[in-house]
Amino acid sequence: xxxxxxxxxxxxxxxxxxxxxxxxxxxxxxxxxxxxxxxxxxxxxxxxxxxxxxxxxxxxxxxxxxxxxxxxxxxxxxxxxxxxxxxxxxxxxxxxxxxxxxxxxxxxxxxxxxxxxxxxxxxxxxxxxxxxxxxxxxxxxxxxxxxxxxxxxxxxxxxxxxxxxxxxxxxxxxxxxxxxxxxxxxxxxxxxxxxxxxxxxxxxxxxxxxxxxxxxxxxxxxxxxxxxxxxxxxxxxxxxxxxxxxxxxxxxxxxxxxxxxxxxxxxxxxxxxxxxxxxxxxxxxxxxxxxxxxxxxxxxxxxxxxxxxxxxxxxxxxxxxxxxxxxxxxxxxxxxxxxxxxxxxxxxxxxxxxxxxxxxxxxxxxxxxxxxxxxxxxxxxxxxxxxxxxxxxxxxxxxxxxxxxxxxxxxxxxxxxxxxxxxxxxxxxxxxxxxxxxxxxxxxxxxxxxxxxxxxxxxxxxxxxxxxxxxxxxxxxxxxxxxxxxxxxxxxxxxxxxxxxxxxxxxxxxxxxxxxxxxxxxxxxxxxxxxxxxxxxxxxxxxxxxxxxxxxxxxxxxxxxxxxxxxxxxxxxxxxxxxxxxxxxxxxxxxxxxxxxxxxxxxxxxxxxxxxxxxxxxxxxxxxxxxxxxxxxxxxxxxxxxxxxxxxxxxxxxxxxxxxxxxxxxxxxxxxxxxxxxxxxxxxxxxxxxxxxxxxxxxxxxxxxxxxxxxxxxxxxxxxxxxxxxxxxxxxxxxxxxxxxxxxxxxxxxxxxxxxxxxxxxxxxxxxxxxxxxxxxxxxxxxxxxxxxxxxxxxxxxxxxxxxxxxxxxxxxxxxxxxxxxxxxxxxxxxxxxxxxxxxxxxxxxxxxxxxxxxxxxxxxxxxxxxxxxxxxxxxxxxxxxxxxxxxxxxxxxxxxxxxxxxxxxxxxxxxxxxxxxxxxxxxxxxxxxxxxxxxx
Numbered sequence: 001x002x003x004x005x006x007x008x009x010x011x012x013x014x015x016x017x018x019x020x021x022x023x024x025x026x027x028x029x030x031x032x033x034x035x036x037x038x039x040x041x042x043x044x045x046x047x048x049x050x051x052x053x054x055x056x057x058x059x060x061x062x063x064x065x066x067x068x069x070x071x072x073x074x075x076x077x078x079x080x081x082x083x084x085x086x087x088x089x090x091x092x093x094x095x096x097x098x099x100x101x102x103x104x105x106x107x108x109x110x111x112x113x114x115x116x117x118x119x120x121x122x123x124x125x126x127x128x129x130x131x132x133x134x135x136x137x138x139x140x141x142x143x144x145x146x147x148x149x150x151x152x153x154x155x156x157x158x159x160x161x162x163x164x165x166x167x168x169x170x171x172x173x174x175x176x177x178x179x180x181x182x183x184x185x186x187x188x189x190x191x192x193x194x195x196x197x198x199x200x201x202x203x204x205x206x207x208x209x210x211x212x213x214x215x216x217x218x219x220x221x222x223x224x225x226x227x228x229x230x231x232x233x234x235x236x237x238x239x240x241x242x243x244x245x246x247x248x249x250x251x252x253x254x255x256x257x258x259x260x261x262x263x264x265x266x267x268x269x270x271x272x273x274x275x276x277x278x279x280x281x282x283x284x285x286x287x288x289x290x291x292x293x294x295x296x297x298x299x300x301x302x303x304x305x306x307x308x309x310x311x312x313x314x315x316x317x318x319x320x321x322x323x324x325x326x327x328x329x330x331x332x333x334x335x336x337x338x339x340x341x342x343x344x345x346x347x348x349x350x351x352x353x354x355x356x357x358x359x360x361x362x363x364x365x366x367x368x369x370x371x372x373x374x375x376x377x378x379x380x381x382x383x384x385x386x387x388x389x390x391x392x393x394x395x396x397x398x399x400x401x402x403x404x405x406x407x408x409x410x411x412x413x414x415x416x417x418x419x420x421x422x423x424x425x426x427x428x429x430x431x432x433x434x435x436x437x438x439x440x441x442x443x444x445x446x447x448x449x450x451x452x453x454x455x456x457x458x459x460x461x462x463x464x465x466x467x468x469x470x471x472x473x474x475x476x477x478x479x480x481x482x483x484x485x486x487x488x489x490x491x492x493x494x495x496x497x498x499x500x501x502x503x504x505x506x507x508x509x510x511x512x513x514x515x516x517x518x519x520x521x522x523x524x525x526x527x528x529x530x531x532x533x534x535x536x537x538x539x540x541x542x543x544x545x546x547x548x549x550x551x552x553x554x555x556x557x558x559x560x561x562x563x564x565x566x567x568x569x570x571x572x573x574x575x576x577x578x579x580x581x582x583x584x585x586x587x588x589x590x591x592x593x594x595x596x597x598x599x600x601x602x603x604x605x606x607x608x609x610x611x612x613x614x615x616x617x618x619x620x621x622x623x624x625x626x627x628x629x630x631x632x633x634x635x636x637x638x639x640x641x642x643x644x645x646x647x648x649x650x651x652x653x654x655x656x657x658x659x660x661x662x663x664x665x666x667x668x669x670x671x672x673x674x675x676x677x678x679x680x681x682x683x684x685x686x687x688x689x690x691x692x693x694x695x696x697x698x699x700x701x702x703x704x705x706x707x708x709x710x711x712x713x714x715x716x717x718x719x720x721x722x723x724x725x726x727x728x729x730x731x732x733x734x735x736x737x738x739x740x741x742x743x744x745x746x747x748x749x750x751x752x753x754x755x756x757x758x759x760x761x762x763x764x765x766x767x768x769x770x771x772x773x774x775x776x777x778x779x780x781x782x783x784x785x786x787x788x789x790x791x792x793x794x795x796x797x798x799x800x801x802x803x804x805x806x807x808x809x810x811x812x813x814x815x816x817x818x819x820x821x822x823x824x825x826x827x828x829x830x831x832x833x834x835x836x837x838x839x840x841x842x843x844x845x846x847x848x849x850x851x852x853x854x855x856x857x858x859x860x861x862x863x864x865x866x867x868x869x870x871x872x873x874x875x876x877x878x879x880x881x882x883x884x885x886x887x888x889x890x891x892x893x894x895x896x897x898x899x900x901x902x903x904x905x906x907x908x909x910x911x912x913x914x915x916x917x918x919x920x921x922x923x924x925x926x927x928x929x930x931x932x933x934x935x936x937x
Contacts, residue, residue: 005168008061008122014039014048014160017056017125027058028090028123036060044084044310045126045160051310051500054130059161063120069169070116073202073263077174078122079107081342082163084311085145086127091120100374101147103340103361104381105163105177109198120167128159146371147378149338149361150399151312154303154564156500158311163342171265172202173225173258178384182210182254182273183421186291189238191273193221193254196384197230204260208234213252213275214242225258243291244274244390246332247622249353251390272350274390278424280441285470286552287652288424288442290393294652296548296620297555298589299333299357300326300571301477304341305564307501307574312339319348322561322572327354328582329571330589330682335476335557338363338399340385349391356391357476357557358382359429362398367405375408376415383419395423396476400430400446413439429476431728437468442554446477447724450804451542452841452895455601456734457723458550464729465552472554479543480559480805481536482868483568483579484529485509490574503574504565504871512865512873520812531832532808537580538836539805544588545595548618551654566871567806590682591621594629596674597656598688604838604900605672607690608665615676616656619649629678635663635690636670647678663690669830669903689830691899694745694906697766697913702751703741704769704776706795707935713793714738719801737842737897739789741768744896744905766913771795772934781885781927785912787905788891790847795935798852799845799893800876806868807876809835812861822881822911823861834900835862839878845893846876858882859923862894879908882923884930888912 013036017027039048039059046053069076078091084102088095092115097108114120131144131152144152151157179196193208204225211218221234242250251272258267281289288295304312314322319341326334334354338361349356360382362375379397386392397412398404409427416425426440435444443465449457465473485503487510494502503509513525540558547553563570573579587593595616598605605611619625626648634640645657663672672688718726720736741748751767756775766785769776772795780786790796811828823831831839846864849855855875862879879892890912896905911917 003066004170005166006063006065008063008165008167009040009042012039012041012059012061013037014045015058016049016053017058020056022056022058022125028093028095031058031060031123041161042164042313044158044162046156046158046310051156054128054157054159056125056127057160059122059124059126061122063122063167065114065118065120065167067118070114070118072265073172073260074111074265075109075170075172075174076111076114077107077168077170078110079105079166079168079177080161080163081105081165083126083161084157084159085129085148087161088125090123092117100145101378101381102145103147104378107177124161126160128157130157146365146375147361148363148365150303150363151339151361154566155305156310162311162313169265170267171204171258171263172200172260173204174198174200174267175256175258175269178381178388180254180256180269180271181384181387182252182271183387184252184273184275186241186243186275186277189241191236191238191252191254193234193236193256195232195256195258197225197232197258199230201227202260202263203227204258204263206232206234207257207259209255210236211253212238212240213244213273214250215240241275244276245291246353246355249351250274251350271388272347274350276390276422278393278422280472282652283551286472286554288472288554294620295554296591296618297333297355297357297474297557298331299335299355299555299557300331300561301337301557301559302334302339302561303337303564304339305501305562307499312341314341314345316344316348319345320352323348323352323354325578327352329580329585330582333357333555333557334561335359337477340382343385346385346389346391350389354391355393356389357394357396358386358392359396359399362401364401367403367408372405372408376411379412379415383415386423387419392423395420395425396429397427398429400434401428402434404428406436409436409439432464433729440471442472442474443468444474444476445728447475447728448478448480448803448805449723450802450840450844451539451837452844453723453731453734454543454546456731457728458546459733460723460729460731462550462552463732473552474554475547475556477559478556479540480569481539482532482806482808483536483573484532484808484865485568485574486529487513493575501565501574503563503568505867505873508872509867516810524812527828528808528810531811531828533579534832535809535836537584538833541588542837545593546601548588548593549595549597549616549654551652567868569868587682587684592625592681593618594676594678594681594684595654595656596676596684596686602688602838602898604689604691604834604898605661605663606899607663607670607692609663611661611663612658613661614656614658615645615647616654617647617649617678617681618654619651621651621680623651625649625680627678627680629676629681631659632675632677633661634673634675636666638664666690666692668692669827669900671829687833689833689900691903694902696745696748696906696909701748701766701768701909701913703745703748704756704767705750705752706769706771706773709738709770709793717792717801725801725803737895738791738793739770739843739896741770741789744902766909768909772930773936774931774934777884777927777931777934780887780889780930783886785888785917786890787908787912788889789896790845790891790893791843792845795933797847797891797933800848802840802844802846802864802876802878803868804836804840804844807864807866810860810863810865812863822907830900831862831904838898838900839894839904841895842897843893843895846878847880847891847893849877849880850875854925854929857923857925859921880923881921882925883918883921884925885927888918888921889925889930
């Protein structure tokens, strides 16, 4: 627009008004002389007023406008591109308008307020409308503006004028913000250009120039504008249709001009468009089709937590760099979760072919009837943004809102269909039991769960889906892992400062790391940090591959692009560094992914046996996959063996073929590496483990006879009734199992309670039990050795349900400060690789050692450090030892009913039974505490 627009980003001043006196004192007439600070309007006001400011402030700026902007039927407009949140504006002492709602561009006609004066003084009062955290965790949270979304819950709620400001001049006809769009129909080649105008009373015309996608061909068209007319359209027919897609993001462009009759002054704007189709189809109507081809969404969740910017406004270079990194790793979608970045973000997505899932910023907001008109006004503005970008392929009205108004949902559904006819839509992205099945193009579930329940979850989910009207199934938010912060790098950068984006609990995490080095040796911390990343990657890889095994599954969105203050859950860490390489992620995110399916998806296998496995391909590449998959199997240090399978799949299909793994006899846990390669597909590698049969001492070890579990003890807990910690669908195929020594070690003799005293006479004597009783504790204090298979039942220390996605596993090996041979130096790999699945398959609990105050008094072997949604680390133990009186206690909550678990159980018992075990244990618990855990006799 050149000389017809004046950008006002700099040379502003801002002043807090925390007592809200500015309106009463009429600051637009006589503003205070002091307290003003220099600022910009393309960044949140926290850059100037401090990260803790979340109240009311006033902005002011003077500008001299060109003399030629006045007269001749011209109109002068003051445009704001984004303000958080409630904004009133005065120009030269005249109030010109007000606007409420973040993310939305708006403008005011200031012609009359200027009165022909080239000198322009702008004053703005802005109220952030701060959301307030709940006083009690779990209460309905936050408040704030109804379209605040989720941004402040995980980060810092940005405030003030942050999207930029400009002044522009037009003739009597002017485009409204986001008032030009082009809807392209690839079936007919027709392009409908829609222009929306600001209110006016002039005659004139709309002129449009259209450049066809993939061509230099330019076409022109026009439409007359009558007085008061605020919409006009021009139709074009393209000679050749070149479609937009992620692989070939070919764009067309329209440039539009409004001119009033007999007036030289004009208004100009432009928009881009792409020919594409999005529809539901495929076998049984369960596939997403982009341009008629099956589409598998591989998305990353984006809450737009921006340490450098505070507002959700990365620079264009940052957006391009992130998109390139995501595409290189196999992602094809970014889910903008209840946030709108500046339009340049969408422009770059259009240019680069990154799909955008836009979730409108409504999260658990109140739904009182007086608010519904305001929701409709704001949603209409969101539609205006969404419709301008072919990259926006799916829109959602709200996220995880269990009480979204039904009439509002009906209105939103109809309006989304009218404004976004080529875009998929859903009222709710969240849990299906909260969603209206008649107002969604696809089924969606936000399930986070453990790998041990993941396969059973899909068994139950698919059964649920088969009972519904056929539609594609997506997971709009799912699959997460937690890493450990790089405290040394963070502290080197931050020093004593703790900005808002710094990891919550950073100092506590650093102290924990130093304590690990002091207590367990210098290498423990490095191994812990590395294994946390390995564990997080396993969670993501395993759960993504299982999702891809089923043809009715159309896509998933993994959490999250970047670390947030309460969780190290990002693919980018706190310092903006990629946590995982393309080589680590692309094998399961590629268009064509090779899959491995062992029996029951086990990661631990019995040695000296032949095991059935399946090799498959998930094909969402271009064309049919028809080829040979070469499978290379390497057991330990043995020479690799090759097997080959032939697979053929059409696009959007998944196919498997069987083969067998012949494992040799081994005398220790041995890695079984399976590498699959095929032309036209991305290679993939998995590590399974072969385990020898468990070995128990020949004498001196028995199973304690205790009371059987009661029906009440077998009753599922809240987290065990439904998936996703009790929030998703009911658990039918999966059920929690309590430990059963009779099936785990049937060869052991049974010791009855009246025989406990006699058993204590054997040196050493070891007992395996599912409960502590007064007699067993007495046996323990007198020098006995006890392995407690702990659970939620009476006779165990307090345990809690474990969400492995929020844990960093600390596996403590033998070292300079740690004696004993339970986990020898350098061999924790097998324990790490089986911990996420087999060892937490039918039971997933841990002893709450930190909450009990005993974390420093036991010797852990499998400790989980919880940070997810907490920030401050908290220890929970799945396997630990402690001396009690003269005896030695081992407590395990792990699932031992699998090859890894049975092998580990044997090693625990042998370690307990060794003569030197008590002396090798540094942990010690008070006998009276252990007695308090005992069930009644």
